[in-house]
Structure formats: C-alpha cells, structure tokens
Amino acid sequence: MTQEIQKPHRTIRSYVLRQGRLTKGQQRAFDLHWAQLGLEYQPQQLDLAGLFGNTNPVFLEIGFGNGESLAEMARRSPGKNFIGIEVHTPGVGHLLMKLEEYGCQNVRVCRHDAVEVLQHMIPDASLAGVFLFFPDPWHKKRHHKRRIVQARFVELLARKIRPGGFFHAATDWQNYAEHMLEVLQGQAQLFRNTSPSGDFVARPEHRPLTKFEERGLRLGHGVWDLVFERLPTGTS
Ligand SMILES: C[S@@+](CC[C@H](N)C(=O)[O-])C[C@H]1O[C@@H](n2cnc3c(N)ncnc32)[C@H](O)[C@@H]1O
Numbered sequence: 063m064t065q066e067i068q069k070p071h072r073t074i075r076s077y078v079l080r081q082g083r084l085t086k087g088q089q090r091a092f093d094l095h096w097a098q099l100g101l102e103y104q105p106q107q108l109d110l111a112g113l114f115g116n117t118n119p120v121f122l123e124i125g126f127g128n129g130e131s132l133a134e135m136a137r138r139s140p141g142k143n144f145i146g147i148e149v150h151t152p153g154v155g156h157l158l159m160k161l162e163e164y165g166c167q168n169v170r171v172c173r174h175d176a177v178e179v180l181q182h183m184i185p186d187a188s189l190a191g192v193f194l195f196f197p198d199p200w201h202k203k204r205h206h207k208r209r210i211v212q213a214r215f216v217e218l219l220a221r222k223i224r225p226g227g228f229f230h231a232a233t234d235w236q237n238y239a240e241h242m243l244e245v246l247q248g249q250a251q252l253f254r255n256t257s258p259s260g261d262f263v264a265r266p267e268h269r270p271l272t273k274f275e276e277r278g279l280r281l282g283h284g285v286w287d288l289v290f291e292r293l294p295t296g297t298s
Contacts, residue, residue, distance in 0.1 A: 075175060076210035077125070077149055077198060088155025095158045101145070103174035105182040113170060114143045119190035122147065122222075124176040124210070125197055129157025134270040135193075137164040142190075144169045147176040177210070180218055187224040195269065199235035211242045213249065220252040223292040229253065232269060232287045234278055239286035246290050253290035262286045 084092070092100075101113070111117050122145045126132045132146045146169060148154055154173045161169055172179055200208045211231065219229050229246075233239050243261055246253055257263045265271070265287050275285060 074207055076177070076200075076208055077175075080150055082150060082152040084152055084155050087159055088152055091155055091158035091162055095162060099158060099161060099169060099171050101170045101172040103172060103179060103183070105178075107185050108183050110143070110185065110188055114168065116143070118143045118168070120145060120188060121191045121193065122180075122184070122189055123193040123195070125149075125194065126153065126157060127196070128153045129160055129171075130272055131193075131195055131270045132169065133157060133160035133164055133166065135268060136161070136166045136169045139268075140166075140168055142168065145172065145184075146170070147172045147174065147179050149173060149175060177215065177218070180222055184222045186221050189223045190227045192219055192223060192227075192229045193269070194229070194231040196233060196275075197231070197238070199233065199238045201235070201237075206241070209238065209241065211238075211245055213245055216245055216249045216252070220249065220292060225292050225294040227292045228256070228289055229292070230266065230269065230287065230289045232265070232285060234275070234283055234285050236284060236286065239288070242288055246288065252293060254293055256289045256291055263289050 110120050114120070118141055120143045121135075123132050124147055126146045126148045127150070129146060129148070132144060136142075136144050146157060148157070148171075151173060154171055157169075157171060194210070197210050198208070200206055223229060231242055233242070239262065246255065255261075265285065266289060269287065279285065
C-alpha cells in the first residue's frame with residue numbers, strides 16, 4: 063500500500079518576492095527614517111491615534127510599488143494619515159526617499175504581506191479608505207487564484223473599512239477589472255458601487271496619474287477604476 067504524503071498547508075500569496083538590491087539612496091533613507099516611519103509587522107492590533115499622534119482619518123494602500131502615488135497623495139493631504147504596505151524592499155526604500163523629499167510625516171510604512179497586516183494589525187472599522195492600484199494581474203487562468211481580490215479578501219476589507227469609507231482599485235488589465243467587479247458585486251450587502259453606470263468610474267482626482275499610466279494612455283491602453291463604498295453593517 064502506498065503511503066499518502068501529507069503536504070504542509072500553504073497559503074496562496076498574491077506576490078512572488080523579487081530579489082532586488084537597495085540603491086545607496088534607498089539604504090540611506092532606511093537608515094535615516096525607518097525608526098520614525100517604519101512599522102514592524104507584529105500580530106497585534108495597532109493603536110492608530112497613538113501611531114500617528116492624532117485622530118485624522120487613516121487611509122491604507124496595498125502594494126504601493128515604488129510609492130510614487132502614495133507619496134504624492136500624502137503630500138497633497140497633510141490632514142490625512144496613510145499606511146503603505148509593500149513586500150518589495152527597494153520599493154519601500156524608494157518611498158522613504160520620496161517622503162523625505164516631500165517632508166511628509168503622515169505616512170507609516172510596513173514591509174509585509176498586506177493580508178496579514180489587515181488581519182492582525184488593523185482594528186475593525188478603523189479605515190477611511192483602502193487603495194489598491196494596479197495589483198499583480200496574474201494573467202494566466204491557472205494563476206487567477208493568486209489575485210488578491212477574492213471574496214474572502216473583500217470580506218476582510220469590509221471588516222476594516224468603516225461605514226461610509228471606500229475601497230478604490232485600479233487596473234490596466236480588463237479581465238482583472240471585470241473579475242474585481244464581479245467579486246465586489248457579489249458582496250452587495252457590504253459594498254455599494256459608486257459608479258453611476260454600475261461598473262467603473264473615471265479616475266478620481268485623489269489617484270495621481272503615474273508616468274507609466276500616462277504612457278499607457280497615450281498608447282491607447284485602458285485603465286479601469288472601481289470605487290465601492292462600505293455600507294453600514296447589516297444593510298442589504
Ligand atoms: C504590479 S505592482 C503595482 C505597484 C504600484 N501600486 C503601482 O501602481 O505602480 C503590484 C505590487 O503589489 C505588491 N504586492 C502584491 N501582493 C502584496 C501583498 N499581499 N502585500 C504587500 N504587497 C503586495 C507587489 O510586491 C508589487 O510591488
């Protein structure tokens with residue numbers, strides 16, 4: 063009789079950790095600013111007012127890449143607090159450099175899996191908004207299970223976003239845009255689509271246009287924005 067080998071359970075993650083060396087500037091930014099702006103992962107709920115030293119509304123960006131959009135949003139809105147989460151270390155370094163350049167004190171940066179940070183560190187109903195800009199699209203069908211936007215993820219967001227707060231996603235991959243729309247529409251008791259046409263919205267002013275996106279638009283590529291509002295609990 064052949065013995066069945068029990069494989070250890072592995073969580074499906076939405077990213078593959080890329081290697082990447084820090085530039086001198088990024089290393090310097092880590093050395094200078096991590097103690098003040100860095101947020102170490104620990105499975106313990108944060109005191110957000112204590113973290114920022116004020117009670118301003120808190121917005122969270124998942125997978126900020128090199129942080130250009132996040133730094134720009136923070137620069138434009140000093141009366142708002144931002145938490146940025148990214149697993150790619152050079153991207154984190156780049157954001158720290160940008161925050162130094164803009165003199166922003168209203169951002170905290172976490173280098174960890176955003177799903178675990180949301181699950182274990184963010185208090186329920188504490189966020190005014192969550193941003194997910196150009197998440198990894200996982201083009202191949204067999205990889206679609208790696209896409210971060212899934213029903214369980216939307217339920218997690220619903221727990222963390224306060225009523226009246228929003229979830230804003232953007233993608234340049236039409237199939238992922240349609241997938242997100244379908245998943246979010248399947249949670250109509252938790253989120254209301256703010257699109258008057260019931261699908262996508264024009265880029266909201268708060269999402270900065272990146273160079274990459276500008277180039278894509280010039281080449282005629284599409285971008286789809288979705289903005290869903292968190293309904294009061296129990297609304298259907
Ligand atoms: C395609 S890039 C887009 C980056 C950026 N938002 C932009 O618009 O340029 C997606 C980013 O999400 C990050 N990412 C994916 N899953 C993540 C997760 N679970 N937690 C933290 N970061 C994640 C990846 O490391 C990658 O940098």
